[in-house]
Amino acid sequence: MRAVLDAAAVQRALTRIAHEILERTQGADDAVLLGIPTRGAHLALRLARQIAAVEGRSLPHGTLDVTMYRDDLRLKPARALGRTEIPAGGVDGKLVVLVDDVLFSGRTIRAALDALGDLGRPRAVQLAVLVDRGHRELPIRADYVGKNLPTAQRETVQVRLAETDGADAVLLGTKADQSREGAR
Amino acid sequence: MTGHRSHLLSTADLSADDATLILDTAAELARLADRPIKKLPTLRGRTVVNLFFEDSTRTRISFETAAKRLSADVINFSAKGSSVSKGESLKDTALTLEAMGADAVVVRHWASGGAHRLAHAGWIRSAVVNAGDGTHEHPTQALLDAYTLRSRLGGLDGRRVTIVGDVLHSRVARSNVRLLATLGAEVTLVAPPTLMPFGVEGWPCSTSYELDPVLPKSDAVMMLRVQRERMDQAFFPTEREYSRRYGLQAERMALLPEHAVVMHPGPMNRGLEISAEVADSARSTITEQVANGVSVRMAVLYLLLGGSEPAIGTEDEGERR
Numbered sequence: 001m002r003a004v005l006d007a008a009a010v011q012r013a014l015t016r017i018a019h020e021i022l023e024r025t026q027g028a029d030d031a032v033l034l035g036i037p038t039r040g041a042h043l044a045l046r047l048a049r050q051i052a053a054v055e056g057r058s059l060p061h062g063t064l065d066v067t068m069y070r071d072d073l074r075l076k077p078a079r080a081l082g083r084t085e086i087p088a089g090g091v092d093g094k095l096v097v098l099v100d101d102v103l104f105s106g107r108t109i110r111a112a113l114d115a116l117g118d119l120g121r122p123r124a125v126q127l128a129v130l131v132d133r134g135h136r137e138l139p140i141r142a143d144y145v146g147k148n149l150p151t152a153q154r155e156t157v158q159v160r161l162a163e164t165d166g167a168d169a170v171l172l173g174t175k176a177d178q179s180r181e182g183a184r
Numbered sequence: 185m186t187g188h189r190s191h192l193l194s195t196a197d198l199s200a201d202d203a204t205l206i207l208d209t210a211a212e213l214a215r216l217a218d219r220p221i222k223k224l225p226t227l228r229g230r231t232v233v234n235l236f237f238e239d240s241t242r243t244r245i246s247f248e249t250a251a252k253r254l255s256a257d258v259i260n261f262s263a264k265g266s267s268v269s270k271g272e273s274l275k276d277t278a279l280t281l282e283a284m285g286a287d288a289v290v291v292r293h294w295a296s297g298g299a300h301r302l303a304h305a306g307w308i309r310s311a312v313v314n315a316g317d318g319t320h321e322h323p324t325q326a327l328l329d330a331y332t333l334r335s336r337l338g339g340l341d342g343r344r345v346t347i348v349g350d351v352l353h354s355r356v357a358r359s360n361v362r363l364l365a366t367l368g369a370e371v372t373l374v375a376p377p378t379l380m381p382f383g384v385e386g387w388p389c390s391t392s393y394e395l396d397p398v399l400p401k402s403d404a405v406m407m408l409r410v411q412r413e414r415m416d417q418a419f420f421p422t423e424r425e426y427s428r429r430y431g432l433q434a435e436r437m438a439l440l441p442e443h444a445v446v447m448h449p450g451p452m453n454r455g456l457e458i459s460a461e462v463a464d465s466a467r468s469t470i471t472e473q474v475a476n477g478v479s480v481r482m483a484v485l486y487l488l489l490g491g492s493e494p495a496i497g498t499e500d501e502g503e504r505r
Contacts, residue, residue, distance in 0.1 A: 065212070068224040068254075068486075078491030080205060081212040118221045 001158065001173030005147060010130070010161075010168040013146030014043070017128050018050035020144050021097060030123065031095045033061040036112055037082030040100035042163040043130060047099060060087035064098070064119075069111035084115075091120040097144075101159040103129040106140035131170055133157045190494035191303040191312040192484055194321045195363035202496040203367055207331050209483035210476070216253065217475065227256035230287040230489055235277070235302075236315070237263040237293045242450060242474070243315050243325075247290045250481035256489075259286070274298065278307035286310045288489055296320035296355075311488045319353045319414075325449055326359035328480040330367060332469050333404055335476075336445050341368035346398050348374045348430055349408030349457050352381045352419075356449045357408060361389045372398050376430065378419045395430055399439040406447040407432050407458045423456055433459040437467065445469050 005013065025031050028051060035044025041063040048061040065082035067073075098112050109127060116122065128144035133151045149172065151157060156178050158171040192198075198206075216222050232251040234244050244260065251258045261277075268277060274293075281289055288311040291299045296318030303312035316322040330340060337343055345364055351357045351373050364371050365388035373384065373391045384391055392398050399405065410426065420426045432446065440446075446458075446468045454460045463470060487495040 068226040068490075073226065073490055074492055076491055077493040078487050078489075078495035080495075081209050083212065084215065114225070118223070119219065 001171040001177050003169050004149060004157075004172045005131075005168075005170035007162075007168040010146070010170065013130060014046055015050060017144045017146060018047050018054065021047070021126075021128065022051060022054060024126075024143070025095055027055070028059055028095075030093070031059055031097055032087055032089070032091055032122075033059055033097050033099055034064040034086075034091075034112075034116075035061070035099040036108060037063055037065050038164060039159055039161050040098075041083075042161050043101060043128075044099040047128070060089055060094075062087045064112055064115055066108060066111035066115050069114045071107060071111065086119060091116065091122045093121070093123050095124050095126065096122040097126045097128055099128045101130050101161075102157050103127070103132045103140075103142050103145075104135055104157075106136045106138035109140050110138050130159055131157055190488060190497045191299075191314075192323050192488065192497060193299050193303055193312065193314045195323045195326050195359045195366070196321075197497045198323075198363065198366060200366050200368075203327070203330070203363060206327055206480065206483050206487060206496060207334060209487060210327075210331055210479040211335075213253075213482045213486070214476070214479040216482075217479070223253055223255060225255050226486060226490055227251070227254040227287075230256045231259065231285060232256045232288045232290060232485065232489075233259045233261055233281050233284075233286040233310075234315075235261045235281070235289050235291045237268065237274075237291075237298070238316070239264070240292055240316065243292065243477075246474070246477040247313075247315060247324075247481050249478050250485055253478070253482055254485060256287075256485070259284075274302065275305070275307055278302055278305070281310070282308040288313060288485060290315045292316045294318055311494065313484060313488070316355055318355070319358075320355050321359045322355040323359050323363070324477070324481055324484060325356050326363040327484070328473055328477040329356075329360055329406065329447060329449070330363055331476045331480050332447065332473050333364075333369075333445070336469060336472075337403055337443070340364065343369045343403045344372065344401055345369050346372045346374055346395075346402040346405045347408065348395060348405060348432070350379045350410055350414075350419075351375045351384070351408065352379045353411045353414045354408050360406065361387050365389065372402070374398055374430065376420050376426070396436070396439060399436065400441065402440060402444055404445045404447060405432065405440065406449075407452075409449065409451065410453055410457050412453070427456050431457050431459065432462050434461045434465075437462050437465070440467075447473060449473070 033044045035041035048059045052058045062085040065084045067081050126143040129142045130146040132145045133149050160169045290313045292315040298317045299314035347357050371389035374395050448470050
């Protein structure tokens with residue numbers, strides 16, 4: 001697998017997204033960051049820290065597990081649930097920024113929008129992703145993108161983060177690479 | 185639909201990993217109860233049948249709530265007033281359910297092994313969840329007890345749990361002994377000799393005929409209901425004597441360590457196995473157990489029906505033999 005972003009580049013992309021969020025939301029006064037487990041949750045936490053460092057105040061942040069809302073549940077074995085952690089103020093009337101690592105078909109985000117609808121009624125919802133690899137199957141696009149990465153369907157994109165994988169990187173490979181790694 | 189369905193018939197079928205997965209899933213689902221919309225779309229379009237050959241309002245309502253919170257369609261089928269009371273067999277009932285396209289059957293049967301028969305006789309393809317069969321097993325009750333213990337005590341490994349009362353007739357005790365042992369707890373059964381089951385030496389637990397010496401070492405004590413309906417023989421001289429030796433009253437509860445909790449699967453005979461004072465005390469987890477029952481049953485239904493393959497107990501007993 002080939003590294004498309006190294007640790008420094010991931011860091012720079014997140015810094016830029018944090019500033020873009022502040023700029024587009026004019027200070028992010030009513031913003032709530034919700035990360036989609038597992039890696040989106042770590043990214044949301046990092047963005048919240050960066051914004052706190054710039055603005056000197058902390059932004060409400062949490063996680064939103066979308067497993068029970070997925071449209072492919074009946075196609076795959078039952079999977080373990082992730083954690084949903086909504087900040088104390090809830091999401092009603094807030095600007096919710098969903099955070100995920102890779103944007104691909106858009107189905108995860110559709111599930112996230114459904115899950116969000118059961119939790120409350122945000123004023124608006126925006127989307128921040130570290131990598132947009134294309135191949136959308138639904139009319140969904142990101143508001144903040146760390147890197148646009150044109151890929152082929154047979155290619156795979158892996159985001160590695162220090163919290164789960166030891167170091168930050170974005171890797172591009174083929175499905176064959178991935179099954180070889182799985183065998184190791 | 186792929187392959188064979190898996191079932192939840194006995195806590196003996198659950199590995200420590202399976203049981204932990206169910207408890208962790210239940211913990212996430214429990215948070216749904218605090219939300220304004222207590223519903224998930226996960227089992228939309230699936231049908232769960234509650235097939236009850238024995239009355240049990242609380243278990244049926246618990247399963248019904250669990251299935252509905254996952255958006256499944258629920259059919260309640262009670263033997264009373266149905267064709268079963270006209271003499272229809274379990275097999276014909278099962279064939280009817282199969283023809284109606286049930287995805288899961290939650291079965292309560294008066295005969296030990298009723299759920300196993302339904303799951304393995306080849307009459308139906310749906311998943312079978314045992315909601316109590318005779319004096320044999322009641323796995324979801326044991327799971328909700330384990331869940332309650334885990335959340336009150338922080339964990340089960342090395343914890344000492346005492347189960348008191350009519351062990352002989354108690355499917356709750358059987359299921360709990362196996363599950364708690366799998367999860368690393370030490371179980372002690374306390375009962376009069378007449379209510380201790382035959383072959384209990386082979387169970388993964390210790391036994392005692394005296395309650396008082398066991399209490400100071402217990403992290404939790406689970407009081408079993410005296411099943412008056414099964415007391416057709418003289419298992420103990422009088423209810424008063426039973427209550428004095430094996431009932432839990434305030435003076436006896438004082439023997440427990442500070443952190444210990446008191447459990448009861450319900451329905452209670454207040455004044456017989458448990459005094460009203462104990463049942464309503466801060467140590468009692470009885471209403472908590474009811475709430476946890478819904479979360480645990482949601483977890484079981486999700487893990488059995490939520491994906492293309494079940495995530496728990498995938499080994500098919502019928503094929504292993």
